[in-house]
Amino acid sequence: MSDRDLTRRGFLKVGVTATTLGAGLLRAHEVLAQSPRDTFFQALGDTLIPSSQESPGFKSLEPQGIAKELVSQLASITDEQIDLFDKGSAGLLGEVFTQLNAEGRAAYLRAILANDPKLGDKAQLQKLQTVLRLTKTRVMTLFYQNFPEDRVKRDAKGNPAPRPNDTHQDFNPNTKGLKTAWDTTGFGGPLSWEQEQERRRVLGPLWAEYERQLHSS
Amino acid sequence: MAQAARAYDVVIAGGGTAGCVVAARIAENGKHPKTGDRLKVAIVEAGPYWKGEPQFGMGAESRRAQITHVTIEDVGRWTWKGWGEATHKLVGGSSVFFGSNAWLPKREDFTAYRSATDVSWTYEAWSEALKDTRDMFHVHPTPPWAMSKGTMEFKRAAEALGLTAESCPRASKNCLYCGYCGEGYACKYDAKVSSLLAAVPLAEKNGVEIIPDAEIQRVIIEKDANGKPVAKGIEYIRDGKSQQLLAGATIVSCGIIGTPLLLFKSGYGRADVLGDRLVVENDNIGRHVTGDSSRDLLAVYAEDIKELQLGASGACHFVSVDSHPDGVLRLRLKDSYNNRIEFPWENAFSEFAPGFGQEHATFMRDVALTKIGGVKASVQNPVDVEGIVDAEGKVTYEGDPSKIEKRQTEGLEIIHDIIKKTNPLRISEMPNVKFRGMGHKMSSCRAGRDRKDSVVSSDFESHDVQDLLICDNSVYPKHGVSLSCGPAMTIGNYAWRRIVANRFS
Numbered sequence: 217m218s219d220r221d222l223t224r225r226g227f228l229k230v231g232v233t234a235t236t237l238g239a240g241l242l243r244a245h246e247v248l249a250q251s252p253r254d255t256f257f258q259a260l261g262d263t264l265i266p267s268s269q270e271s272p273g274f275k276s277l278e279p280q281g282i283a284k285e286l287v288s289q290l291a292s293i294t295d296e297q298i299d300l301f302d303k304g305s306a307g308l309l310g311e312v313f314t315q316l317n318a319e320g321r322a323a324y325l326r327a328i329l330a331n332d333p334k335l336g337d338k339a340q341l342q343k344l345q346t347v348l349r350l351t352k353t354r355v356m357t358l359f360y361q362n363f364p365e366d367r368v369k370r371d372a373k374g375n376p377a378p379r380p381n382d383t384h385q386d387f388n389p390n391t392k393g394l395k396t397a398w399d400t401t402g403f404g405g406p407l408s409w410e411q412e413q414e415r416r417r418v419l420g421p422l423w424a425e426y427e428r429q430l431h432s433s
Numbered sequence: 434m435a436q437a438a439r440a441y442d443v444v445i446a447g448g449g450t451a452g453c454v455v456a457a458r459i460a461e462n463g464k465h466p467k468t469g470d471r472l473k474v475a476i477v478e479a480g481p482y483w484k485g486e487p488q489f490g491m492g493a494e495s496r497r498a499q500i501t502h503v504t505i506e507d508v509g510r511w512t513w514k515g516w517g518e519a520t521h522k523l524v525g526g527s528s529v530f531f532g533s534n535a536w537l538p539k540r541e542d543f544t545a546y547r548s549a550t551d552v553s554w555t556y557e558a559w560s561e562a563l564k565d566t567r568d569m570f571h572v573h574p575t576p577p578w579a580m581s582k583g584t585m586e587f588k589r590a591a592e593a594l595g596l597t598a599e600s601c602p603r604a605s606k607n608c609l610y611c612g613y614c615g616e617g618y619a620c621k622y623d624a625k626v627s628s629l630l631a632a633v634p635l636a637e638k639n640g641v642e643i644i645p646d647a648e649i650q651r652v653i654i655e656k657d658a659n660g661k662p663v664a665k666g667i668e669y670i671r672d673g674k675s676q677q678l679l680a681g682a683t684i685v686s687c688g689i690i691g692t693p694l695l696l697f698k699s700g701y702g703r704a705d706v707l708g709d710r711l712v713v714e715n716d717n718i719g720r721h722v723t724g725d726s727s728r729d730l731l732a733v734y735a736e737d738i739k740e741l742q743l744g745a746s747g748a749c750h751f752v753s754v755d756s757h758p759d760g761v762l763r764l765r766l767k768d769s770y771n772n773r774i775e776f777p778w779e780n781a782f783s784e785f786a787p788g789f790g791q792e793h794a795t796f797m798r799d800v801a802l803t804k805i806g807g808v809k810a811s812v813q814n815p816v817d818v819e820g821i822v823d824a825e826g827k828v829t830y831e832g833d834p835s836k837i838e839k840r841q842t843e844g845l846e847i848i849h850d851i852i853k854k855t856n857p858l859r860i861s862e863m864p865n866v867k868f869r870g871m872g873h874k875m876s877s878c879r880a881g882r883d884r885k886d887s888v889v890s891s892d893f894e895s896h897d898v899q900d901l902l903i904c905d906n907s908v909y910p911k912h913g914v915s916l917s918c919g920p921a922m923t924i925g926n927y928a929w930r931r932i933v934a935n936r937f938s
Contacts, residue, residue: 264789271794322790329788352789353782360777360797368501376501385494385621387501401777401797404742406501406621407611415609416490423490423607426576 252314256298257290257351258283259314263321264355271400274355280364280394289354293347300340301347308334362398362405365389384409438666438677441473441642442937445684446649446667446695448478449526450918451905452686453628454569454925455932457636462929463937472937475642475678477669480522482645483529487630489571490607492622500621520690524645525629527688528604531918532615533625534747535572535604537563538920541760542913545814548759549721549910550881553891554927562927570626570922574600575748579610583738583770583806583855584749590854591752591766596847598750601767604918605745612744612774628922644678647671652683652699654712654898662701662713664901682936684893684902686925689877690826692907693719696878697824701898706824713897717888721879722820722828723912724871726837728864729769730848731807732857733785738770738806746773753914754847760914762836763813764844766851770806777801784861807861808852810844812837813914818868822877834868841866873916878907892931904928 258275261283267273274282305313305324313324327335328344335341368376368387376387388405390398398405407415442465445456453476460474485493492500521527540556547554566572577600588598608624623630637643653665666679687695696702700712703719749771754764780786780801787793818832845863852860881887884896889908895901906921 265794266791268791268794271798273794325789356781357778360781376498378498385497385501397777397797400794401802402741403774403777403802406613407609407742412609412611412622415611416607419490419607419609422576422578426573430573 252302253295253298254283254287255314256302257286259321260348260351261286261355263318263325264352265359266318272395272397274359277359277363277396282358282363285363286351286354286358289358290351293350297343297347301344304328304335304340304344308332360397360401362390362396362403365391365394365396365398384412438679441475441666441678441680443472443474443682443684444667444678444680445474445476445686446652447526447685447687447691447905448476448482448524448633448643448645449521449686449688449905450528450531450628450921451526451925451928452476452478452684453525453632453636454922455684455686455904455929456641457632457639458925458929459932459937460636460639460641463933466937471640473642474636474640475644475680476524476636477644477647477649477667477678478522478524479648480524480645482524482643483629487623487634489623489626489630490609492620496619496623497621500619520688523629524633524643525627526921528627528918528922529619529625529629530617531625531627532746533603533605534917534919535566535570535602535922536915536917536919537566537572537602537923538913538915539760541763541814542915544759545761545913546880546910549876550879550883550887552880552882552887552910554880559923559927562923562930565926566919566923569631569926570604571606571631572602572604572919575603575745579608579745579748579771580750581739581744581748581771583734584768586738586855587768587770587808587851588750590851591750593854594847594850596752596754596766596851598752601747601749601751602919603745603747604922608745608748610743610745610748612742615746615773618746618773632925644669644671647676649687649695650675650698652685652695652701652898652901653677653679654699654701654901657899661899662897663899664895680900682900682902682932684904684932686903686905688905689722689874689907690822690828692903692905693822693877694824694826701901715884715888715897717879717884717886719822719877720819721876721886721910722822722871722874723815723818723876724820724874725765725811725813725912725916726815726841726868726871727809727811728841728845728866729807729809730845730852730861730863731784731805732852732855732860733800734804734806734855734857737803739775739803741802742774744771744773752851754844756840759814761814761816762840763914764840764847765811765813765914766808766844766848767811768806768808775802775805780805785859808848810841810848812840812844813912813916815871815912818871820871820874820877828870828874830868830870838866838868871912873912875906875909875912875916875920878903879910880908881910892935893928894935902928902932904932 261274265273267276302313309320371377390405445452456476463472483496485495521530543556591598604626605624647669649669654662657663664683668677685692749768751767786796818834820828820830878888880889889903893902
């Protein structure tokens with residue numbers, strides 16, 4: 217068999233078909249803010265990754281606790297930093313950040329990233345950028361690691377614990393019940409047992425033929 | 434309180450990439466010189482032992498459960514960052530986590546080794562060891578059907594510029610191209626051929642005792658009646674208990690940082706590090722560290738250049754560009770158009786990603802995982818700069834990096850030209866190159882003829898301490914054009930021959 221005879225990758229289309237999920241079943245829930253800190257991070261998270269009909273954003277995962285998780289991961293940002301960031305928009309846009317509408321919040325972030333001198337001197341801009349950078353890093357990481365379907369159950373030693381009756385150690389935490397970041401980006405996570413077997417079925421002969429060529433050359 | 438010492442013929446301190454190979458081969462081929470009996474060999478390793486019969490492309494049940502590839506938490510559980518850089522502590526060492534490219538020592542490397550320390554090694558003398566490594570780790574060129582559209586475009590563009598693109602060598606078997614590999618990722622399917630899969634079964638078959646989860650405290654160095662230092666074995670802590678393991682030969686195989694650190698802890702090393710703890714001095718321990726220096730350029734495309742959920746680290750092409758007949762300052766230009774799958778939590782921060790908002794979400798949905806690729810330019814076989822390992826394992830550099838920086842810039846200019854020929858929408862900005870340190874480090878306890886510039890002989894025996902040997906990437910006299918696990922796999926296959934010939938035949 218020549219290299220050209222080896223069909224490449226067509227087989228995998230089956231294994232990597234994007235999951236279609238019942239996204240329409242989900243609604244973005246309004247969660248009552250419990251503190252200025254919660255309100256602030258919810259507003260910033262929603263601005264960084266807005267929710268839409270087609271794809272979930274930060275706000276659509278609030279019922280699953282994404283804002284609470286974010287707040288717990290950003291303990292290093294002080295109340296003073298939050299206050300400074302919140303009030304920083306007032307001079308330019310007339311209202312504090314958390315009181316702005318979606319367009320106003322986005323305009324504020326763009327002004328920070330563009331070093332707009334109307335927001336203050338260099339030191340002030342650096343402070344605003346620090347809060348934005350730290351929050352963005354955590355928001356994006358949390359969201360795109362597939363919150364809340366990003367963890368597997370573990371045993372007492374910290375090793376992943378298979379689901380009941382799972383003899384193949386499938387540990388993909390993503391489900392079809394909730395539309396999350398992996399679903400919208402098309403990232404499938406670890407292969408299922410069926411996907412593994414499909415790849416072995418197609419790749420087995422290719423490997424066998426390649427081994428034969430290696431040994432004969 | 435220390436438990437009673439046990440006696441072995443050989444103890445290997447460190448069950449990593451090289452340690453497992455040398456242990457397996459000595460146990461297989463060596464015999465006690467007086468009795469002719471099989472040797473009693475032990476490996477002592479700081480990390481866990483993921484036991485299980487290798488099933489290439491399938492995965493052993495015990496390991497599949499451990500290696501889930503779900504989050505960074507999973508892949509990083511055995512990554513020890515205590516030495517300022519990621520190091521893997523487990524039986525099989527970094528080969529369990531490496532990128533699967535196996536760049537074995539080449540002829541020009543031996544010129545570099547000999548010119549550094551006058552070591553006696555030659556390519557011809559190593560040919561059997563190289564063959565053993567290829568067989569043991571199933572080293573092969575990437576199969577053509579595993580190449581992505583992007584890596585084929587890279588090859589076409591490089592060749593249009595008169596360069597020769599080669600298929601990257603990989604150490605894998607029955608790979609499923611799930612894409613969950615690359616540096617820092619173990620393989621759930623036993624497809625990445627590591628020392629854990631290739632050497633440990635051979636070691637166990639030949640009676641090697643593997644002692645995992647044991648933190649080695651020191652090599653026991655005592656002075657004989659003539660005042661000559663002699664290695665007597667090792668001391669380690671396991672389950673909270675201090676234990677001694679005595680041996681006729683002690684082989685240290687803890688890697689380029691771990692080896693000098695263990696020697697420092699044993700009182701063997703540089704006076705500037707050890708002060709009044711100095712037992713045996715050798716000024717070269719932890720010095721002369723060399724490695725490669727890499728920068729990359731990325732590009733974004735209108736069309737898909739890779740496929741979702743499909744890839745394998747290093748299943749791609751590379752180009753070598755020389756300006757010197759012995760490969761000094763060689764440029765290796767390697768594409769990343771097929772370098773494992775792209776993870777959304779990483780690509781969310783791509784330089785091509787809009788900052789936030791709906792535009793960012795659209796980028797993540799339509800571009801991030803399939804339309805970005807690039808090429809890395811690595812300067813190999815460097816000159817004029819060396820690193821020094823301190824008592825905490827941190828490496829600092831001395832020397833003039835200007836030649837490395839100049840060569841790095843040349844490499845980036847070439848890959849910019851190659852990428853331009855692949856019709857991207859945009860290429861990343863050309864960086865202003867400044868030396869940032871070295872990767873794939875080697876040579877912290879190098880082999881050579883004289884103790885003035887080396888630590889061990891060409892036969893891996895310490896110049897200063899009797900019955901103490903070193904076998905890992907630290908003994909290569911210089912970073913040549915091969916790197917990382919390839920040399921580590923190979924040195925075990927060469928060293929055992931010399932050790933058995935000198936001591937156990």
